[in-house]
Amino acid sequence: MITRKLFLHFPKCETEKPIVYQLVKDYNLIINIFRAKVTANEEGYLVLDVTGEEADIERGMEFVKSFRVTIDTVNKGVRWDAARCTHCGNCLSHCPTQALRLRDRDRREVEFVESACIECLNCLDNCPFGACSSAF
Ligand code: SF4
Numbered sequence: 290m291i292t293r294k295l296f297l298h299f300p301k302c303e304t305e306k307p308i309v310y311q312l313v314k315d316y317n318l319i320i321n322i323f324r325a326k327v328t329a330n331e332e333g334y335l336v337l338d339v340t341g342e343e344a345d346i347e348r349g350m351e352f353v354k355s356f357r358v359t360i361d362t363v364n365k366g367v368r369w370d371a372a373r374c375t376h377c378g379n380c381l382s383h384c385p386t387q388a389l390r391l392r393d394r395d396r397r398e399v400e401f402v403e404s405a406c407i408e409c410l411n412c413l414d415n416c417p418f419g420a421c422s423s424a425f
């Protein structure tokens with residue numbers, strides 16, 4: 290069993306289809322949704338973990354793509370801009386999973402470990418320098 294974190298973008302016409310339900314039922318996947326949004330113009334965004342056999346995940350993702358859903362495995366809903374980060378440390382106590390953490394305690398260097406981020410958005414309100422942002 291493996292787990293993959295994915296960022297899906299649904300075009301307007303596909304937001305009402307029960308795609309996640311079918312991933313569970315037909316592809317034996319365990320789904321953990323971190324964050325979802327349907328915009329005013331009815332586009333959809335979804336950040337989730339999928340857990341299952343690698344072959345089932347691959348088949349499930351082919352099924353998702355057949356609905357013209359875009360899957361981004363690299364960029365997720367929360368982004369950290371290393372160039373904006375001043376390593377002030379203000380976010381560290383607000384991040385519940387230590388996705389934002391000290392890489393080097395002596396040099397007080399902060400890093401962002403995307404795989405640990407649960408998309409709670411706490412850091413957006415607690416970064417004075419706008420280093421953390423949301424894709425949606
Ligand atoms: S969104 Fe939440 S979990 Fe992710 S880095 Fe920001 S504070 Fe941490």
Ligand code: SF4
Pocket residue numbers: 373374375376377378379380381389399415416417418419420421
């Ligand atoms: S609060 Fe912002 S600038 Fe300060 S360490 Fe965290 S991400 Fe970097």
